Amino acid sequence: MDVASSPHGKSHARVKSRLQRDVVLTAIQLQALDAALRYADRIEDARRAESLAILAQAFAQAGDRARADQCVIRAIDLSASTEGATQERILTEIAVAFAVMGQSEKARQFAGRVPQELTGRVEAEIAARVTIEELDRQCDAFDRAIKTGNLDVVRSGIGGYFAVLKRVRGDASRCDRAEKAIRAAMPGLPIEYRIDASIRLSDELDAQGRTDEAMAEVVRARDLLRTSDFLPDSSGPVGRDLALAFERRGDGVRARQLLLDMVAAYERDPKAMVDIERADYLCPLAAALAQVGDTENALRVWSLALEAGSINPNARPRAEDLCMIMLAMARQGIEPTEGMRSKMAQMREGLQPPW
DSSP, X not given: OTTTTOOOSGGGHHHHHHHXXXXXXXXXXXTOHHHHHXXXXXXXXXXXXXXXXXXXXXXXXXXXXXXXHHHHHHHHHHHTTOOHHHHHHHHHHHHHHHHHTTOHHHHHHHHTTSOGGGOHHHHHHHHTTSOHHHHHHHHHHHHHHHHTOOHHHHHHHHHHHHHHHHHOTTOHHHHHHHHHHHHHHGGGSOHHHHHHHHHHHHHHHHHTTOHHHHHHHHHHHHHHHHTSOOOHHHHHHHHHHHHHHHHHTTOHHHHHHHHHHHHHHHHHOGGGSOHHHHHHHHHHHHHHHHHTTOXXXXXXXXXXXXXXXXXXXXXXXXXXXXXXXXXXXHHHTOOOOHHHHHHHHHHHHTOOSOO
């Protein structure tokens, strides 16, 4: 949190609060909710309201309704002083919080104040709790969303149908409707979103016991990655997600090889990427290597990311990369080596002007 709070000056205030929000989200992921709440209160701008709304969701999921209520009320109060896209982002998280808390009417009340393309997560949460009859009406709405052709609205409809699939496993007709709608919408998506949809569909097919189809879906997604052009800060996360999908399908060998191939491509020509993109590419690959059990290579790749993140002459991108790497290691429960600790300390001490 100290690294996240290090950027100075008004011109870097948004970067600072974004990094602080990322620390809060990591604490939530690790179920350190008390720490997350302390960190959220150190945020000085609208990201505090966003963080509190997400904390409300986490407290609700943990069964702590009292603190969920407290956080969402604070988020609502703070949202009143915001406007535009910032306010819409906060209201969306507030709506999701109410949906998680089982208050569908309040969820829709807040979701009604944001553009349709932002409401997919709200409807997905509601879909997990409504009656079957209302679920069918939601499916009609998801169909209308997909027909708009607006990318964000289409993604909202697809997300809703994924929530339906989880809800109606064992109901052949409703599962068939949801799967057909998702597959029909996928070809119109940009490649990155198509890969994500394929991975999510693979997980659902596997949950239904359709293991061969689930694996085939991941293989198709991998082939899309290999034949498409991605910016480095996108291809690293996509490679991570694909490798972990192979791991979930029981093919750890293919998962590890995909990751090592992507690391090797970087090592052959690091300068093919601009310096501010290198850690963005490497860090997700290292995290995935840790998740598939290859801690040795994970530490090696995180070390490469530290080296890549340390060379920019400005402190802001170095702070961003250091914070990202630290959070990734914390999420995986991996301790840095002594050499990495020394490098981290050196980078932290060097976070000073010019920013």
